[in-house]
Amino acid sequence: MVSCHRVLQELSNYLDEDIDPDLRAAIDEHLRGCHRCSVLVDSTRKMLYIVGDERTFEIPGGYSERVHQRLTEYFAKH
Amino acid sequence: MQESQIESAESALIERIRKGENDLFYALIQPYERSVYLTAYAVLRNPDDAEDAAQEALLKAFAHLDQLRSNEKFKGWLLLIALNEARQRRRRDRQHLYESLDAEPIETEDGDFTPQQFADWREVPSETLERKEIRASVRRALESLKLKYREVFVLRDMQHLSMADTAQVLGISVPLVKIHLHRARLQMREQLTPMFGKRWIERLPFFKGKKPW
Ligand SMILES: [Zn+2]
Numbered sequence: 001m002v003s004c005h006r007v008l009q010e011l012s013n014y015l016d017e018d019i020d021p022d023l024r025a026a027i028d029e030h031l032r033g034c035h036r037c038s039v040l041v042d043s044t045r046k047m048l049y050i051v052g053d054e055r056t057f058e059i060p061g062g063y064s065e066r067v068h069q070r071l072t073e074y075f076a077k078h
Numbered sequence: 079m080q081e082s083q084i085e086s087a088e089s090a091l092i093e094r095i096r097k098g099e100n101d102l103f104y105a106l107i108q109p110y111e112r113s114v115y116l117t118a119y120a121v122l123r124n125p126d127d128a129e130d131a132a133q134e135a136l137l138k139a140f141a142h143l144d145q146l147r148s149n150e151k152f153k154g155w156l157l158l159i160a161l162n163e164a165r166q167r168r169r170r171d172r173q174h175l176y177e178s179l180d181a182e183p184i185e186t187e188d189g190d191f192t193p194q195q196f197a198d199w200r201e202v203p204s205e206t207l208e209r210k211e212i213r214a215s216v217r218r219a220l221e222s223l224k225l226k227y228r229e230v231f232v233l234r235d236m237q238h239l240s241m242a243d244t245a246q247v248l249g250i251s252v253p254l255v256k257i258h259l260h261r262a263r264l265q266m267r268e269q270l271t272p273m274f275g276k277r278w279i280e281r282l283p284f285f286k287g288k289k290p291w
Pocket residue numbers: 003004007030034035036037038
């Protein structure tokens with residue numbers, strides 16, 4: 001059986017599935033019985049889903065065009 | 079396309095650019111323009127500075143394309159140029175400003191971190207909150223991270239670089255990437271929970287024109 005502290009320590013590896021299968025099973029077991037840790041895992045997973053979505057972080061409008069423009073000017077001079 | 083196919087297509091483009099077909103450079107960098115910007119933003123935390131650094135990095139990449147070694151991945155090489163450009167600017171122009179604005183970390187120096195927020199994110203936020211509001215909160219949360227955490231988080235969790243590529247671009251070890259990523263994720267979750275933990279329904283009276291009090 002693993003402790004809440006251990007779940008917290010392994011949270012990131014657990015979400016990345018970068019974890020030993022036995023430990024993973026023990027954490028799964030813990031999560032079935034611990035509401036706080038399930039909330040922690042679930043909300044972290046949702047956070048990652050949100051920030052990993054390209055629509056969440058916008059780059060400035062016209063950036064690509066300005067890059068293109070600067071390169072065109074640079075090519076003309078060199 | 080497989081990663082290896084992308085890489086060989088890039089090598090062919092790079093070869094032709096080196097021989098003088100400058101216009102092909104647009105196609106070479108197009109898939110990475112966003113990543114270059116995000117990498118600069120991770121360091122500078124400011125859209126204007128990030129764009130300046132990103133543009134400069136892309137020009138430098140063109141000017142120094144002959145320095146890319148044949149066994150080196152173009153993307154990693156390009157992001158390293160962006161990172162260095164942004165770091166130089168950070169040091170040169172605004173060090174005092176950035177340092178004073180850096181939020182105090184929630185953790186202690188030995189890295190112990192105790193989550194405080196346990197509100198349940200019952201509703202999928204992207205479906206219930208306005209995207210504008212999500213964007214603003216994510217930006218604020220990112221800006222509150224310490225630089226070393228933000229760099230790892232932006233490369234790995236926002237740009238989906240592998241652990242190994244993240245480590246290589248930042249010039250740190252994979253175990254250190256994992257440590258920084260773990261803390262960054264906990265802090266991001268912590269910062270975003272007060273917003274996403276709220277039951278959106280409790281705020282609905284505003285939209286119906288009634289004050290909730
Ligand atoms: Zn627990």
